[in-house]
Amino acid sequence: xxxxxxxxxxxxxxxxxxxxxxxxxxxxxxxxxxxxxxxxxxxxxxxxxxxxxxxxxxxxxxxxxxxxxxxxxxxxxxxxxxxxxxxxxxxxxxxxxxxxxxxxxxxxxxxxx
Amino acid sequence: xxxxxxxxxxxxxxxxxxxxxxxxxxxxxxxxxxxxxxxxxxxxxxxxxxxxxxxxxxxxxxxxxxxxxxxxxxxxxxxxxxxxxxxxxxxxxxxxxxxxxxxxxxxxxxxxxxxxxxxxxxxxxxxxxxxxxxxxxxxxxxxxxxxxxxxxxxxxxxxxxxxxxxxxxxxxxxxxxxxxxxxxxxxxxxxxxxxxxxxxxxxxxxxxxxxxxxxxxxxxxxxxxxxxxxxxxxxxxxxxxxxxxxxxxxxxxxxxxxxxxxxxxxxxxxxxxxxxxxxxxxxxxxxx
Numbered sequence: 001x002x003x004x005x006x007x008x009x010x011x012x013x014x015x016x017x018x019x020x021x022x023x024x025x026x027x028x029x030x031x032x033x034x035x036x037x038x039x040x041x042x043x044x045x046x047x048x049x050x051x052x053x054x055x056x057x058x059x060x061x062x063x064x065x066x067x068x069x070x071x072x073x074x075x076x077x078x079x080x081x082x083x084x085x086x087x088x089x090x091x092x093x094x095x096x097x098x099x100x101x102x103x104x105x106x107x108x109x110x111x112x113x
Numbered sequence: 114x115x116x117x118x119x120x121x122x123x124x125x126x127x128x129x130x131x132x133x134x135x136x137x138x139x140x141x142x143x144x145x146x147x148x149x150x151x152x153x154x155x156x157x158x159x160x161x162x163x164x165x166x167x168x169x170x171x172x173x174x175x176x177x178x179x180x181x182x183x184x185x186x187x188x189x190x191x192x193x194x195x196x197x198x199x200x201x202x203x204x205x206x207x208x209x210x211x212x213x214x215x216x217x218x219x220x221x222x223x224x225x226x227x228x229x230x231x232x233x234x235x236x237x238x239x240x241x242x243x244x245x246x247x248x249x250x251x252x253x254x255x256x257x258x259x260x261x262x263x264x265x266x267x268x269x270x271x272x273x274x275x276x277x278x279x280x281x282x283x284x285x286x287x288x289x290x291x292x293x294x295x296x297x298x299x300x301x302x303x304x305x306x307x308x309x310x311x312x313x314x315x316x317x318x319x320x321x322x323x324x325x326x327x328x329x330x331x332x333x334x335x336x337x338x339x340x341x342x343x344x345x346x347x348x349x350x351x352x353x354x355x356x357x358x359x360x361x362x363x364x365x366x367x368x369x370x371x372x373x374x375x376x377x378x379x380x381x382x383x384x385x386x387x388x389x390x391x392x393x394x395x396x397x398x399x400x401x
Contacts, residue, residue, distance in 0.1 A: 002277060002308070002313070005276075005278075005313075006196070009196055009198065009199075013191075013193060013195070017189050017191065021187055023187060027186070031195075038311060038312050084337060085337050086333075086334065086370050086371040086372075088370070095373045096373050105195045105196060106193065106195060107191045108190070109189065110189045110191060111186060111187070111188055111189075112187040112188075113187070
């Protein structure tokens, strides 16, 4: 249930940003949550309504991009798609790699009125 | 709002208890009880259409604002990490530990792998040679901290209530009370959980995942985040190997697949087997 901490952090950050510009509410919120970020989206949506109730996010339209996992092999530099963080290189089978996408956990953009 | 269950209270249930002080102070001033409303009960209050949000994904690109609208619509391009506050605090904690040469380790595992027993044994064997302090994380009770307290080392119990992990803010608060001395070892025993603690950097210098041989050897594959985020893997309870169908090599193979950089220690906190290598490692880590 760390999704609750994630959502709570989002609410705090957005609240801060709205206050900063003396805005009223967040109308739209754009998030990026990678497939390998360790966030269970069902849990996320389960806690979301409870967390935003009464906040600047209560009427926000939520847009979530979920980038898929991508890695670059440290041995042969092949770039490949990964479903699991421990997938090995399809070219040389090396487990050494740099994960270049899929770990995102970001607020991209907020539309505030 | 309460961040543990989503109920309308502003209070949280996180408690810090410094054992030996006889003084229990709460994070929030007062507690509230979650028992009275289960998740089932909550359900009817939140008519929430999950599908709705999914559908909206398709419209994402139709909203590519590059200019401001006339009726005071502000577009804040944030590009901010959602857990950046935890990360910031973690880095501050780490700076503190590095400055004082405090070797801080974050011990993570599933419940029952023997974290506390390993701590007890390690501290009992080494406390005459080096200084220790301990932060214990559990949902409830001060049982673990009480066990450590018997060894006469400074210990704080953090009860996370319904929470499933420690975070860097809790560590920062605990450290202020614990006041670990320079050139010492700080053991942080995280909540027994192989999932959630993986996401939260506490500012530790090393993360150590503990697995016991009574668990399945495929755990690294089942819980890859915890194994890929750790630098060290301690395999505990090896005195039981003769009685089990546990393939030690297979476990290491799986763990290496998830994290090729992992260093292993094979120990038994009960028989003492293999502990010397672990002790040498700890001694070296605070050598200036």
